[in-house]
Amino acid sequence: MNASLPLIDVGPLLSADSSESAANKCAHEIDSACRQSGFFRITNHGVSRELRERLDELSREFFALNNAEKSKCAMPLAGSAWRGWFGVGDELTSGVPDRKEGLYIGEQLPASDPRVVARTPLHGANLYPQIPAELGACADEWFAAMQHLGAALMRGVALGLQMPADWFAKTIASQPTCLFRIFHYPPVDILRVPQDGISEWGVAEHTDYGLLTILAQDDCGGLQVRMTTNSWLDVPAEPDIFVVNIGDMLDRLTLGRYRSTAHRVKNSSGRERMSYPFFIDPSWDASVEPLPLDGTPPADDVARRWDNTSVQAWTGTYGEYLTAKVSKVFPALFATLK
Numbered sequence: 001m002n003a004s005l006p007l008i009d010v011g012p013l014l015s016a017d018s019s020e021s022a023a024n025k026c027a028h029e030i031d032s033a034c035r036q037s038g039f040f041r042i043t044n045h046g047v048s049r050e051l052r053e054r055l056d057e058l059s060r061e062f063f064a065l066n067n068a069e070k071s072k073c074a075m076p077l078a079g080s081a082w083r084g085w086f087g088v089g090d091e092l093t094s095g096v097p098d099r100k101e102g103l104y105i106g107e108q109l110p111a112s113d114p115r116v117v118a119r120t121p122l123h124g125a126n127l128y129p130q131i132p133a134e135l136g137a138c139a140d141e142w143f144a145a146m147q148h149l150g151a152a153l154m155r156g157v158a159l160g161l162q163m164p165a166d167w168f169a170k171t172i173a174s175q176p177t178c179l180f181r182i183f184h185y186p187p188v189d190i191l192r193v194p195q196d197g198i199s200e201w202g203v204a205e206h207t208d209y210g211l212l213t214i215l216a217q218d219d220c221g222g223l224q225v226r227m228t229t230n231s232w233l234d235v236p237a238e239p240d241i242f243v244v245n246i247g248d249m250l251d252r253l254t255l256g257r258y259r260s261t262a263h264r265v266k267n268s269s270g271r272e273r274m275s276y277p278f279f280i281d282p283s284w285d286a287s288v289e290p291l292p293l294d295g296t297p298p299a300d301d302v303a304r305r306w307d308n309t310s311v312q313a314w315t316g317t318y319g320e321y322l323t324a325k326v327s328k329v330f331p332a333l334f335a336t337l338k
Helices: 020-036 049-063 067-073 075-081 135-160 248-253 318-329 331-337
Strands: 007-009 039-043 084-086 101-106 176-185 203-206 212-217 223-228 231-234 242-246 263-265 273-283
Touching: 007 020, 020 039, 020 135, 049 101, 049 135, 049 176, 049 273, 067 084, 075 084, 075 331, 101 135, 135 176, 135 212, 135 273, 176 318, 248 318, 273 318, 318 331
Parallel strands: 007 039
Antiparallel strands: 039 242, 084 101, 101 176, 176 273, 203 263, 212 242, 212 273, 223 231, 223 263
């Protein structure tokens, strides 16, 4: 296993002027990374530094507010849309409160949308703070940039699997479920851990649920990727370079050839940490079935999974899978929406 995550220039997937050979080379590198560790870093991603720095500045301004002010856009106010702010310790991983707070964001949908009318979980309007007033518009701009980048990366994944470039767009991700999170990790205070009942981990060991995650982060560090049973890799904190990892549905789609790898976050920097994960998931009503790929897939080793469950054994739609997962992340909120 490599001691560092590969760095891939994804420019050929974004430029209409790129040659077919350049795009295929990029796709081959993505395929290799997905098979080896399920994680890679990307450069030449087309997202401006100015936008990232503006998002970072506005997000820090919001999280510096007191909880009373932040609670004016608290998640329960958004109902089944699951949008808005949650406080430190309100989100759980494996039943233990995480040492982070965040802002949940998704695709803006009008009240007349059939999915909103049906109160489909995670569908609706965003619940943005009034202070700073510019944060909502900036988050929407970031969301659009990530959708564009994500579509290009999915084309690369398809090519790497020897599929047509538009395979995902025409099948299980024709109407992708896109979710965005702004996370704020306060520095770990050793004197208060575990006395306050909150984990020392900003996010404990877990895998992501969907297809791809694109992560932007500040320069604090803290992200770790499980490389072997007893080995964790510290991912460098490079604000201009994004980290990409695959989720459970790509693991399932490839029968484990692509690895949905466990990862975790601990902010030991002594400073506050900001991160910006964007999730590209299958369509809500998609059923993800394994592709007929060449070669013998690896054994369905449940023991390698952080939760000792098999994504290969799952049956149902992606919406059902995601709802089951998120209900464990926010059990109190989920209970009020039943």
